[in-house]
Amino acid sequence: xxxxxxxxxxxxxxxxxxxxxxxxxxxxNDSEFLTLLGPSGCGKTTTLRIIGGFTTxxxxxxxxxxxxINDVPPHLRQVNTxxxxxxxxxxxxxxxxxxxxxxxxxxxxSGETKGRKKKKVKIPExxxxxxxxxxxxxxxxxxxxxxxxxxxxxxxxxxxxxxxALVNRPKVLLLDEPLGALDLxxxxxxxxxxxxxxxxxxxxxxxxxxxxxxxxxMSDTIVVMDQGKIQQIGRPEDIYNEPKxxxxxxxxxxxxxxxxxxxxxxxxxxxxxxxxxLDKGFAPMEPVDVVIRPEDxxxxxxxxxxxxxxxxxxxxxxxxxxxxxxxxxxKWLIQTTEFHxxxxxxxxxxxxxxxxxxxxxxxxxxFGDYSSxxxxxxxxxxxxxxxxxxxxxxxxxxx
Amino acid sequence: MRNKRALFVIxxxxxxxxxxxxxxxxxxxxxxxxxxxEFTLSNFARMGTYTSVFxxxxxxxxxxxxxxxxxxxxxxxxxxxEGPRFQRIAMVLIMLPMWMNFxxxxxxxxxxxENNGLLNQAFSALGIIDLGNAINGALNSFCAxxxxxxxxxxxxxxxSDFLLNTARPTDQTFFRMLxxxxxxxxxxxxxYLPFMVLPIYSVLVKMDNSLVEAARDLGANTTYVFxxxxxxxxxxGVLSGVTMVFVPAVSTFAxxxxxxxxxxxxxxxxxxxxxxxSAYNPNLGAAVSIVxxxxxxxxxxxxxxxxxxxxxxxxx
Numbered sequence: 001x002x003x004x005x006x007x008x009x010x011x012x013x014x015x016x017x018x019x020x021x022x023x024x025x026x027x028x029n030d031s032e033f034l035t036l037l038g039p040s041g042c043g044k045t046t047t048l049r050i051i052g053g054f055t056t057x058x059x060x061x062x063x064x065x066x067x068x069i070n071d072v073p074p075h076l077r078q079v080n081t082x083x084x085x086x087x088x089x090x091x092x093x094x095x096x097x098x099x100x101x102x103x104x105x106x107x108x109x110s111g112e113t114k115g116r117k118k119k120k121v122k123i124p125e126x127x128x129x130x131x132x133x134x135x136x137x138x139x140x141x142x143x144x145x146x147x148x149x150x151x152x153x154x155x156x157x158x159x160x161x162x163x164x165a166l167v168n169r170p171k172v173l174l175l176d177e178p179l180g181a182l183d184l185x186x187x188x189x190x191x192x193x194x195x196x197x198x199x200x201x202x203x204x205x206x207x208x209x210x211x212x213x214x215x216x217x218m219s220d221t222i223v224v225m226d227q228g229k230i231q232q233i234g235r236p237e238d239i240y241n242e243p244k245x246x247x248x249x250x251x252x253x254x255x256x257x258x259x260x261x262x263x264x265x266x267x268x269x270x271x272x273x274x275x276x277x278l279d280k281g282f283a284p285m286e287p288v289d290v291v292i293r294p295e296d297x298x299x300x301x302x303x304x305x306x307x308x309x310x311x312x313x314x315x316x317x318x319x320x321x322x323x324x325x326x327x328x329x330x331k332w333l334i335q336t337t338e339f340h341x342x343x344x345x346x347x348x349x350x351x352x353x354x355x356x357x358x359x360x361x362x363x364x365x366x367f368g369d370y371s372s373x374x375x376x377x378x379x380x381x382x383x384x385x386x387x388x389x390x391x392x393x394x395x396x397x398x399x
Numbered sequence: 400m401r402n403k404r405a406l407f408v409i410x411x412x413x414x415x416x417x418x419x420x421x422x423x424x425x426x427x428x429x430x431x432x433x434x435x436x437e438f439t440l441s442n443f444a445r446m447g448t449y450t451s452v453f454x455x456x457x458x459x460x461x462x463x464x465x466x467x468x469x470x471x472x473x474x475x476x477x478x479x480x481e482g483p484r485f486q487r488i489a490m491v492l493i494m495l496p497m498w499m500n501f502x503x504x505x506x507x508x509x510x511x512x513e514n515n516g517l518l519n520q521a522f523s524a525l526g527i528i529d530l531g532n533a534i535n536g537a538l539n540s541f542c543a544x545x546x547x548x549x550x551x552x553x554x555x556x557x558x559s560d561f562l563l564n565t566a567r568p569t570d571q572t573f574f575r576m577l578x579x580x581x582x583x584x585x586x587x588x589x590x591y592l593p594f595m596v597l598p599i600y601s602v603l604v605k606m607d608n609s610l611v612e613a614a615r616d617l618g619a620n621t622t623y624v625f626x627x628x629x630x631x632x633x634x635x636g637v638l639s640g641v642t643m644v645f646v647p648a649v650s651t652f653a654x655x656x657x658x659x660x661x662x663x664x665x666x667x668x669x670x671x672x673x674x675x676x677s678a679y680n681p682n683l684g685a686a687v688s689i690v691x692x693x694x695x696x697x698x699x700x701x702x703x704x705x706x707x708x709x710x711x712x713x714x715x
Contacts, residue, residue: 054612074615087613091631100627101617168617 003030005204006051006234013046013061013228020046021057022228028206028221030171033198035207035215038225039251040323044208045176047225051206052081052174080165081174085181086157088149095132096146101130101168123248138197155186162197172204179214191217212252224248245358247352249291250367256297256332259367260357268357271307271327277349279357289358291368294335295320296354305347311340324370331370346347429685442686446527449669449687457694459580460649464595468637470588471595475636476629478596480535486604493593501590505657508586512577519573528571535567551669553642553662579659586654587644594643602636603629642699649695666691 006028013021021043021161028034036044047056050062053074062069088097105120135144139159165173179187195218198205209215215222216236224231232244243249246257260270265280270290302308320335340346433439478489496504511517522528542563554560574583614624652667673684
């Protein structure tokens with residue numbers, strides 16, 4: 001389960017003079033579901049393309065099973081890709097699309113390679129048929145084999161793309177924002193489907209997305225990236241509960257991020273008040289970023305609270321209310337199931353395990369203030385917008 | 400709203416009726432009548448006389464189309480793969496000759512190909528003509544040796560009289576290039592090549608590169624990607640290129656007249672002769688035109704049927 005399969009050592013990538021990947025170090029275990037998560041332009045797609053063999057890093061090494069594969073072309077790698085727009089062959093039907101990889105004559109892998117005789121071997125058509133049908137069943141597309149690609153819905157095309165990649169029995173499947181073009185409901189279904197397929201086949205998935213929810217729901221390991229650097233690697237729970245810096249805290253879920261000072265182990269000061277927390281190991285009086293998740297905050301009557309604030313906006317979100325509360329000019333997002341009208345003064349209580357302390361970073365002060373609440377929130381939700389930006393990025397990076 | 404917009408199409412419909420539909424009807428009437436205006440099918444019955452012209456026209460047009468394809472496809476492919484700078488330059492070079500009149504270009508080829516034209520002068524200066532004579536001489540001797548040995552024996556055995564040509568000229572002072580089939584094909588290729596390159600290029604340049612990457616990813620090497628993905632997807636471009644070269648090539652008369660010098664009578668020349676020239680017979684000319692048109696239409700129809708699946712796929 002935990003055997004290492006792929007390792008990137010000091011990988012950097014520059015297009016012209018623009019550094020896209022900055023010294024990436026990453027290892028990926030066998031049978032792992034690993035997600036590269038980050039905003040567009042963070043280098044996640046480039047990382048995936050390096051593993052797939054479509055780009056060669058300008059510096060550093062790519063190791064597969066301990067062997068350097070920097071110069072191995074994509075068609076000789078034991079890796080298959082599901083492309084962002086599926087890249088299905090429009091001139092072939094479902095069956096022929098899935099069978100494409102199987103029909104390619106492969107050089108025989110006999111033990112002795114005497115001479116330079118490369119004998120090409122073809123898989124017999126009967127076996128191809130068997131494997132294609134088996135794979136179509138895995139992706140629930142049985143009976144669609146003679147359909148034309150144009151006659152399929154987005155979700156079905158997605159499944160064909162997955163089947164086409166998996167039928168070659170790769171050791172690793174790379175998925176480049178595969179659900180980006182699907183609507184929300186279909187996305188949720190496909191998330192479960194992908195996770196099921198990954199567990200059923202027992203192979204490594206490397207998944208690229210900018211959707212943090214998707215990443216949290218599916219991954220064994222999440223790699224958060226920004227500006228060509230890895231910001232944090234960890235299990236979804238660790239990334240969410242113990243973000244390393246303000247960027248991660250903001251990108252994964254919602255966070256209120258405040259300036260604080262660490263007095264001693266387990267004691268932090270912000271808003272001129274000391275709070276107990278569970279963090280230690282900081283220098284005495286070190287300035288820190290304090291993360292408080294909106295759902296962890298309890299609203300209490302004004303005089304029972306540790307802090308007092310005024311409600312400035314309320315949005316109903318279904319399960320909860322997004323309540324924006326002004327604390328001395330700094331606005332917090334609080335998620336509660338109770339309704340508090342605009343203008344009401346409320347108090348809040350923070351328990352020690354609601355508070356997470358981070359070292360200061362280049363991202364300090366950039367995130368976690370909900371003063372410009374509406375704009376920021378909308379932007380995060382607008383998947384299509386991000387999608388388009390991502391495409392532009394991809395196109396720029398071709399060749 | 401819809402009806403108002405439909406009004407804009409009237410000039411075009413009028414134009415088409417006046418200058419396309421009406422002439423075709425007139426040609427059909429001519430073809431089906433005698434000089435006196437009586438109905439007859441004899442014009443079509445005489446078509447057999449011109450079989451050789453039909454065969455030559457289609458043969459030369461097919462050869463020219465194939466050569467255009469063999470030159471044009473790689474060119475279009477390289478253009479589509481290269482950067483925008485290269486594309487612009489290549490495009491200008493392809494279009495440049497087309498900014499000059501077609502007849503002038505063909506005249507230029509005449510003076511290039513002439514017996515004492517520029518090319519022959521260059522060949523002579525470079526010793527290529529002497530080399531050609533020497534090769535011919537060597538071939539002559541070799542063929543004579545075969546004739547006297549092996550072939551004599553075989554002929555004796557089977558009672559046949561097959562002999563190789565031993566009379567290749569060895570005293571040429573120039574190569575005869577003008578007024579040959581080769582010159583006609585050259586003229587066609589030169590004039591129609593852009594019509595092959597451009598449609599293929601426009602299909603290739605629009606092709607989604609991720610399809611190529613997907614094929615590579617699935618284990619295909621460069622040749623396999625080309626055979627199974629790039630070429631099939633570029634077929635619509637190839638088909639329209641072939642159409643745009645073949646149709647004018649099969650009906651050309653200027654090129655065959657100027658570069659073939661009347662030795663390579665093609666359908667276009669024949670029709671011209673029957674309408675304007677020595678063998679004045681517009682009724683027969685109309686019949687020839689119609690037969691040619693029908694053959695071309697059938698060719699195109701078969702080809703388009705052939706490529707229909709791909710065309711749809713690329714419409715996507």
